[in-house]
Amino acid sequence: MPAVPNARLVFNEVPQGYPEPGKTTVYDASPTIDPENVPLNGGYLLKVLVVSVDPYLRGKMRDPKIKSYSVSSRFDFGSRGASNLISLKPAFVIGEPLYNYGVGVVLRSELDGVKTGDHIYGILPFEQYKVIPNLQGYRILKNEAKIPWSLYVGLAGMPGKTSYYGWNEYSLAKKGDTVFVSGGAGPVGSIVIQFAKAEGLKVITSAGSDQKVEFVKSLGADVAFNYKTTKTSEVLQKEGPIDVYWDNVGGETLEAALEHASDGARFIECGMISGYNGTVYPVKNLIQIVSRQIKLTGFLSFNPYLVGKYEEPFYEEIPKRLASGEIKYTEDLTHGLENAGKAILDVQTGKNVGKSVVIVSQD
């Protein structure tokens, strides 16, 4: 079999503000691969089916000399591709493909326990094919629930785990609590809303467009507002105080949440997208942490303690609840790596509605 294209999305340049398709990231269709003959060196060859687009990617699009403000993990691609035990904290490497959580299907394997046709979840490059050396950090998806592969990078993947782990470990929610979820229309926020409603709590949520507000209302949120047209502090003044704040946004929204927190409130610090692409809004009322005895917990979904406690229950429970329709979701699917740069930008500007996923190839 002759070589076939192995197109990829390359990190081309550190963005100043928002990541620009064609400038920050460049689609390169010129590389080729021979799937039947590429050496596996004891590993396996994946055809990449889907890769995830998440807010935190912006943190990796930086000068590598600047310490990360984003995520750390065990895996890396790029120029040091041979090792998959390097931290995710490093910046993306200029000239190398971006990478993120994805799902691929095994075309060939020399590795015990991995066979042709298996579906593998883990960190994958924005690239059509990739030889992976082993299973460390990867998971073979059995998909007994028969949900789309794209969901395994969404509500059944990293964003879903983030919500599941963080909510179960840190919300300490009790009957009668009021919960505020910022960025409620995103994949993390949308499932947090549903967890909170399943416990019978009052849920206030913000989103960035009227369309998104309609979506979060359909998930059961009691109070939903467009933060671009309604002041967060006014809504919380009226509907609060809040006992749990799930923070995807930071900045001015966090300031409003501190101002309207109840004594002993729990703040789950999941992300601060308001500061990722420019000036960080400086929060001025941190004294409320003391006076209201607030507990803020920052966490990442690959925290080993959380993974050990929650990963298996998560895979046991969430795909089923998605398959049954008990947990609702929306996806924003982009077809083809050539369009992935725009998907990345849209997530930073908040244009996507639902979990952003790039469909790289059909199964």
Place this chain on the structure above:
Amino acid sequence: MPAVPNARLVFNEVPQGYPEPGKTTVYDASPTIDPENVPLNGGYLLKVLVVSVDPYLRGKMRDPKIKSYSVSSRFDFGSRGASNLISLKPAFVIGEPLYNYGVGVVLRSELDGVKTGDHIYGILPFEQYKVIPNLQGYRILKNEAKIPWSLYVGLAGMPGKTSYYGWNEYSLAKKGDTVFVSGGAGPVGSIVIQFAKAEGLKVITSAGSDQKVEFVKSLGADVAFNYKTTKTSEVLQKEGPIDVYWDNVGGETLEAALEHASDGARFIECGMISGYNGTVYPVKNLIQIVSRQIKLTGFLSFNPYLVGKYEEPFYEEIPKRLASGEIKYTEDLTHGLENAGKAILDVQTGKNVGKSVVIVSQD
């Protein structure tokens, strides 16, 4: 017996910046009391021996229409003096005495369980004599350790409890940890340093003068610096990363601590004095809470959970360790209510060295 003076320190005016003696607070020696005949109405008459001066008092010197940024508790004096079950959160009342933790000796009592000569700890006015209706929120001090009464509002009182409760509950310190204590020369900081050193940890601490730096070194701090002449971030860059941060200061110091925190660091948010008397420094790197998985816990020493868990062990343990010299302390004693206004100002500007206490009367 004729009436005697019952001098007091009155809250006179809301300060704009620092509280000014003679303006914010006014000494008034004109009231009188007849200790032998004042009606007790079933309560008891105290001669006030000592009252505490603490940073948080600044938060109560405000327009009562502004919600508190300071402390809440169960007791209040002032115009609603009959009730001692009102929150401490209210502002001080213009024209009424200030109040804070103090110790008094019982001159007369109509209350079962309280007898002449007993020493009582609790919220007392800045006033020479006071009739207290009951024991709710007060404690009879047995003082088996025979330490000075002033210590019962210092390291054996609220600041000591703050340190003891917060350290034991929230530090989660483990062997090899590095601890940063801001405001290390204050009563809270100075005992936290000693708790951390007793556990064999590396302690970095900041203080506001070279004299204070010498004091915190004498407590065993491994690294001590004058934050007015040395940049906190440079010290932490060299001596960190920090696993535990005990925050008495907030602002720029908190920002430096976030920048040099280890993954999973615990921040104990005890106070933010840097922002009490003017502009609040806006912290710009809160994203580190997420990326470094930091847990920040704000707390107040009268949190019922903490009181229930730690109050008795505290009184069992700390006075003894103070008496034996195992725990070191310094006090900054001010004699006479006429000088209390200056003591209050000095605590806000950081001029005091050691726990500030006003000696109102001799025992």
